[in-house]
Amino acid sequence: MRNAVINQFSSLSLRNDVGVLWENLMIAERLKKAEYNQDYYNHYSRQQEIDFIEKGDGNLYAYEFKWNPAKAPPVTFVNIYPKTKFKAITKENFFEFL
Template identity: 35%
Template sequence: MFLFLFQKKRTHSSFSILEKFFQEYLIYGGYPDIVLQTSIELKQQILKNLVNTYLLKEIKDILAYKNIFEYESLLRRLALQDGGIMNKSAISRDLGIYNNKIAEMIHVLEKTYILTSIQPFFTNKIKEQIKSPKVYFHDLGFKNALINNFNTLEMRSDKGEIYENFIVNMLIRKNKNIHFWNIQNRYEIDFVYQEGGEIFGIEVKSQLQNNKIPQSVKMFIDKIRPQNIQIFNQNIDDV
């Protein structure tokens, strides 16, 4: 079993330029019309227009769902808990939307490449289908526009979730069949996938305290015995 630690280092003079584009991508997403704009104000305006026309109108029309308030409330709830375990019963109770309608809306949002959901990892495949998934946005710009938060990452309380969402999108592009690992909501590994009969894990940390291996990683190694586990750490100054 191998454990890899990935962290960003300032190793080249071009780092600041790449970092700028990367940070903008995490806030405004990857739609070309938005990426090519140099004005932050224009980026925000185009993104908001895209959300209003495509996400809040066209996809709502596909759903044939007449209650726009409930639809928008669900989208914003998912944006706020991006990367969290989705509890449909709690969402139903809080927003007053029936469980079957929530499931229908999420299904359409997945088919239209707005959302992606991943199931928990179990060796028992039946359990995977009955447990609550985690939901992520394919484009981080949509997430940020829905909650109207375009602050830089240094000012964000959801910085870790944003990095996590970025990694899950990269894994999807590599055609990985990804899951997450969770024990009683105490120990969690962000992403788990199998390849060649072996199990691999990925943990994303915006900061790695005292350069120590997280307890969840130790528990995952002890319980699952993966081929390797990678820790992606974004704390470039302290490690």
């Protein structure tokens, strides 16, 4: 639907919004699992963010969705929540997330 509205039907390799599309797909598919986890989204100042946070089994799990290779978690987040398990979800490992 979005592609029709913005008239954007180019190949993924030519698009400038691949990261946004990837985040949306991963969150939508994860929510379809309908597990009884608490889900959160987190934004920090200085443009640091965590795309998706789940609380389940007494633990916090933080996820970053990256179309391109993975990166380290934001330092601010790690300092505030040192026990949180962080994982970057990429096109190479997304099946284990879903």
